[in-house]
Amino acid sequence: MDHHAPEHHATAFAVTRNPAPASDAERARRMDSQPFGTVFSDHLAKATWTADRGWHDRRIEPFGDLVLHPGATVLHYGQQVFEGLKAYRWADGSIHLFRPEANAARFNASAVRMALPPLPEEDFLGSIEELLGVDAAWVPDVEETSLYLRPMLIGTEPCLGVRPSATVGYVLLASPVGAYFPNGVKPVSIWVAQGFHRAGAGGTGQAKTAGNYAASMLPQQQAQDHGCDQVLFLDASRDMYVEELGGMNVFAVRRDGTIWTPRVTGTILEGVTRDSVIELLRGDGRDVIERDISIDELRDGIASGAVQEVFACGTAAVVTPIARLVAPSYDLVVGDGGPGTVTMALRQRLTDIQYGHAEDTHGWMRRVV
Numbered sequence: 466m467d468h469h470a471p472e473h474h475a476t477a478f479a480v481t482r483n484p485a486p487a488s489d490a491e492r493a494r495r496m497d498s499q500p501f502g503t504v505f506s507d508h509l510a511k512a513t514w515t516a517d518r519g520w521h522d523r524r525i526e527p528f529g530d531l532v533l534h535p536g537a538t539v540l541h542y543g544q545q546v547f548e549g550l551k552a553y554r555w556a557d558g559s560i561h562l563f564r565p566e567a568n569a570a571r572f573n574a575s576a577v578r579m580a581l582p583p584l585p586e587e588d589f590l591g592s593i594e595e596l597l598g599v600d601a602a603w604v605p606d607v608e609e610t611s612l613y614l615r616p617m618l619i620g621t622e623p624c625l626g627v628r629p630s631a632t633v634g635y636v637l638l639a640s641p642v643g644a645y646f647p648n649g650v651k652p653v654s655i656w657v658a659q660g661f662h663r664a665g666a667g668g669t670g671q672a673k674t675a676g677n678y679a680a681s682m683l684p685q686q687q688a689q690d691h692g693c694d695q696v697l698f699l700d701a702s703r704d705m706y707v708e709e710l711g712g713m714n715v716f717a718v719r720r721d722g723t724i725w726t727p728r729v730t731g732t733i734l735e736g737v738t739r740d741s742v743i744e745l746l747r748g749d750g751r752d753v754i755e756r757d758i759s760i761d762e763l764r765d766g767i768a769s770g771a772v773q774e775v776f777a778c779g780t781a782a783v784v785t786p787i788a789r790l791v792a793p794s795y796d797l798v799v800g801d802g803g804p805g806t807v808t809m810a811l812r813q814r815l816t817d818i819q820y821g822h823a824e825d826t827h828g829w830m831r832r833v834v
């Protein structure tokens with residue numbers, strides 16, 4: 466099967482097929498309920514950047530280990546950025562992406578912050594189309610499942626001096642993922658980080674870069690030690706305002722009908738899901754307010770019932786209800802502890818668009834296969 470990407474944003478990637486792709490049976494076995502991000506498709510998309518030639522050597526290769534010099538800057542100083550998006554299979558077998566241009570733009574904004582060379586949008590989209598062309602069978606067809614796509618840029622130059630790498634690799638991995646909640650949506654609990662912050666003013670909070678996640682693992686462990694699923698970070702300067710979870714943005718649904726979410730100040734990661742949720746809610750005539758939300762305001766609102774629902778959102782888990790807010794001095798249940806109606810309706814709205822069950826009136830979906 467030869468794949469031809471639509472002409473409007475295709476960049477050709479030279480395809481070297483995997484001589485030993487997984488058999489249908491092996492692929493089916495590996496795609497069946499594995500932990501998130503542990504199974505990979507048969508191929509990788511790659512491209513190389515050098516200071517003198519710019520981006521070149523765009524290619525699809527059999528999946529395999531990377532060869533990196535032990536002095537590569539990514540290994541020492543974390544010069545890296547990444548993205549996360551999904552390919553969804555519709556009932557007619559076609560494969561679609563959700564707002565990939567937004568991921569391409571954020572990829573490049575992250576790259577600029579980390580002194581990495583931006584990747585042209587047509588290469589970002591072209592690499593995804595070409596990889597899906599050869600690995601289409603890895604896009605699962607069960608509702609709520611998808612093929613998770615992980616593009617990244619890494620500094621590959623062997624140099625222990627602290628300066629931007631003169632050689633950079635682009636690598637795109639694809640990993641089939643099952644339903645985030647295989648047994649139905651279950652609300653999560655969140656632990657308010659104590660003494661740890663995700664990002665400070667002028668730091669890298671707005672970039673999707675490896676170091677942010679390395680720094681979030683210890684507070685995430687502490688959340689788990691306190692019986693919680695996720696950690697909620699507060700702002701670094703006053704340790705008072707709600708920012709986000711380790712990998713998801715947050716919203717609060719209020720009894721007065723308004724919906725609040727932390728305003729973007731340069732320290733939170735601006736989610737594509739966050740933006741889409743705001744657009745859907747506003748399209749319904751809802752009053753979405755982007756503002757500073759203090760943790761006291763959130764806590765008191767949950768305690769008094771002024772805040773009726775809290776939810777998190779991101780590509781991996783879509784829209785996820787939050788049922789408990791926990792800190793050393795309190796442990797509060799949101800609403801009745803079950804998934805809220807606004808939250809669940811929103812989750813359904815978004816997944817209906819992503820899986821082609823509802824009309825895409827926002828022009829968010831891109832067909833690739």
Ligand SMILES: *Cc1c(COP(=O)(O)O)cnc(C)c1O
Pocket residue numbers: 549673709710711712713714734735736737738739778779780781
């Ligand atoms: C990726 C990410 C999000 C969610 O972004 P989406 O584009 O909606 O997937 C939120 N916060 C952090 C820290 C993230 O890394």
